[in-house]
Amino acid sequence: MAPTLLLAALLAAPATPATPLIPNSPVGSDSVTVSVAVPPVLGLAKSARRPPIGYRPRHLLLQTGGGVGMVSVGGGLSFARRRLDLDALLGYVPARHAGTTLTIASAKVKYAPWQLPLGGSGLALTPLAVGVYGSYTFGLRNTGEEGQYPDDYYWWSRTIRVGPVLGSSLSYALPDASSGRARRLTAYYELATNDLYGLSYFLNRRALSLSDIATLALGLKLEI
Template identity: 30%
Template sequence: MNWSIFKYLLTLLLAFPVSLLAITDEPQEVSDTKRWDKRIHLRYEGWERMKPTHVKMQYAGGMGVLSTGVGWDYGKRRQWETDVLLGYLPAKYASDFLLTLTVKQNYIPWSMSFDKHWALEPFYCGMYLTTIAGEEFWEKEPGRYPNRYYNFSTKIRPYIFIGQRMNFNLKNSIVQHISLFYEVSTCELYIISKATNRSLTMRDVLRFSFGAKVQLFKNK
């Protein structure tokens, strides 16, 4: 089994939390012009910034049937998130049981609070990189094919997506809030296929996924 791409993404996983040490955001107060946006970034100190701020589970989306992992939020209003997810593809969908690894970057520009319990994130977007384990997938075109016969990697896929989330605030000793979300995504291969084959519909190009996020409580 070729784990080179997994090792590369794991390197990103290790490098990202260390980079959080350079972030110096102080706790932010809610401004008068954005009282509908109650998000506040609560600062970790030193190496505590490597602790994940949330846990996610996602169904579908090109990263396996089901994937789960941890993530970190940052920015003055927690508008940025980076997730690392491990997923799986059952044998009935492939030649064998396969694992996937995904590094995902999210941008959440807005949050609208309705009361002390409910909040809506009406739009967010981002991109993610997914790789899959298995000898039948390759990063570079195998020598058995004519040169540039397959001008793409079957092991690694870049995706872009948009989505929405609904949050329910708990703020107990462990969990700050729980979010339910859905996303619509596509990858570069689907976009190229659509551009060169007009018979494809949007259902052939777009992928729908949904999941849940558990925001862990952070003490000031």
């Protein structure tokens, strides 16, 4: 009689299909199957989730000059079999060289159509790389004395510069990363100018030469 009453009570209870059920093993010929609701284990769902995929630099940069800081550090990404680089740098100029301390944030895009291996030495030459850059300067240049310049004296932006980049580089193959990705250490130089220098040259070609408006950058790029 007891098994019959227990079966009736179970049939009358509401079902909970959303909760996993684990059947108990039957005991004896008069036993009935009893389903026990098991709550989900805390933290199991979170541990099963894949961590978010973030973007990290493929190479690190150390540079001096180039109109974006006496010393600049940054990183970037490479695409199209290392032919296209997208870089971001943060540069610093001490006050003794600019009248006030400057911090310069810059971004640069370069494309190198040719990469020439130099025998079996692990060296590779990139004879030409062309691109553009833009920079933003935190801090004032040529502040002068109060009232020295009228409000509209600087008709150009003192903080934003854009211009072309032309350069070359020499790379050396390093041992592969733990992920199997090939790595290289690259030494490069860049010649650049900017919009303000270019306009000054156009308006004063008799007084200025191309070397007067060019900037030189020397740097290292380490693939990680």
